Amino acid sequence: MKKLLTATAAIALSAGTAFAAGHAKEVKLGVLIGFTGPIESLTSAMAGAAEMAMDEVTASGKLLDGAKVTSLRADTGCIDNGLATANGEKLLADGANGIVGGDCSGVTGAILQNVAIPNGMVMISPSATSPGLSSMEDNGLFFRTAPSDAREGQVMAEMLKDRGINSIALTYTNNDYGKGLADAIQSSFEAVGGEVTIVAAHEDGKGDYSAEVAALASAGGDILVVAGYLDQGGLGIIQGALDTGAFDTFGLPGGMIGDSLPTNVGPDLDGSFGQIAGSDSKGAEIFAGMAAEAGFDGTSAYASESYDAAALFLLAMQAAGSMDPAEYGAKIMDVANAPGEKINPGELDKALEILANGGDVDYEGATGVELIGPGESAGSYREIEVQDGKNVTVKFR
């Protein structure tokens, strides 16, 4: 009996170590973004970009002595806190070592508070931009490669002023992202002497926006700023406003920038303008080329941020020599910022090498990553104008 017990214990032990050894060879990154819901048209490129970074690292064979990086995709629904939290738990159960996500601000906050903080898991969000997330107590577990909307509000206000616009009607999608952005735009625009005639929320996924358009039209204004989603209410509002002749020109913040909007609305959208996080760094170009090769659109909104989020995880793990969130979490700011060798997309191989030799890197990536304050991107923006049915970048701010 005693022998049997010893034998069992020995087998169990060896099975345990074998399991652990097998585990060390694999780094699992959760990709927790809204594959369904309001921004589902953006998420396939976002996930593709994150996985491109993972493949690049796997191919290099230099991460933690040749670890293989696998992606675990899970859905947030963008606006579904229950789904997002459940899927966050599922990722942890599946053994994720880090989470790229969430995508929309509301679910990101929910995952952070209900999943990441209790379990000490690190999250890097490529697209959550609500200013509220800056002040949330995150135990150093939350980072984002997208800038806060407070900054976007300033950029938008400057842009409106430069274009000689004095009054705007403002509508926002009724969630954390929309409300935060609308507040930021309103306060920044009023600070530079502009007038906001009305601030009205709209619900996504309804299809009929006659009531909202009617209220906005009645309030009037030089242009209508739509802080919404291009696949959702934002599109419906613009269509409704154009059809009834209420507004001709629209201000389009980040959530509204995407190729599908000019395609869906048609020539009437020409002349509308907006901004989206993005920089004129060399990285953006390289990234777009890599994405084209991999078969997705690298200029799609938040794709480059997703690549950077995944890359930051892997570089931080390499720097810490561990895939334990408690150990590599503190390294994220180090690899993202100076000092060190500048790293563009496609050079993860080189970065891993430098880190393995104990050197320093300054990850620039596809968006010119520079993490400030509570671990969020400093924020440069592309000013976009719709010309001949295309989103054209007119300048950088």
Next chain:
Amino acid sequence: MDVLNALVALSNFVLIPGIAYGSQLALGALGVTLIYGILRFSNFAHGDTMAFGTMVTILFTWWFQSMGISAGPLPTALLALPIGIVATMGLVVVTDRAVYRFYRAQKAKPVIFVMASLGVMFMINGLVRFIIGPGDQRFADGERFIIKARTFKQMTGLDEGLAIKTSQGITVVTAIIVVALLFWFLNKTRTGKSMRAYSDNEDLALLSGINPERVVTITWLIVAALATIAGTLYGLDKSFKPFTYFQLLLPIFAAAIVGGLGSPLGAIAGGFVIAMSEVTVTYAWKKVAGYLLPESLAPDGLAQLLSTDYKFAVSFAILVVVLLFKPTGIFKGKAV
């Protein structure tokens, strides 16, 4: 002149969109109410049945467009509509045979039917996304406007524009034709009468020799046609997206219940009550009041009763009031 301007502004932003939206809701609610009347359960799969029918219509519309077939100034989708209806009829008859007939034979409680329909809803939901994808689809072609806001301003010299979209015109005309046909069918034909008899009293209808399976099948066929027409009109007027159709379920049920579940007339009334209340209660009257009132009285604020955030609260408040004081709905449907 000011009175005219006020009237035009009101029509442009409230009346016309409200009437078009109301017609779409009414057609959807008619389908829900028929199922409730004859099969005695709330069909949660209705929104997705609409999506399925619209999807087939869209696929054939694209095929027609690629072959160069068009309906001139009218949208090509109208030509593809019959095919969509037939395909949807096939779908609902198959689901009825595969799912609901089993529970009918068991004389299952309505709530079991409702749950089964929830399952069917998710399956159709997945099927539609699988075939056409979750994104926005555009399929409207032909003339986009009957009259444009800018043209109207030039024509009349008024300050306010009036826009009527082709899709809005078609929606209202089609809704009138469909409703007229449906009422003629229910009231004048033998089959329609047997349906009403079955709805009023199932046992009596069986005794008088009405074949229940036939009544049920015909109901499904009519519902499929209504759902496809409602869905296609909605898609033409706004845009097609599976998610939106799923969400449409809420206002459609609100319309059917407010009007009185099981009452076709109620479904139509309910559709307009819900649509109009969403638009009017949250309308900012500033502009209209500015035209009508003398300058000294014109409001500085927006003169908005409730912010648009509350537009759903409005329709559901109506729903609650109706259920409290007249549980059978405006047009005395079956008790809920």
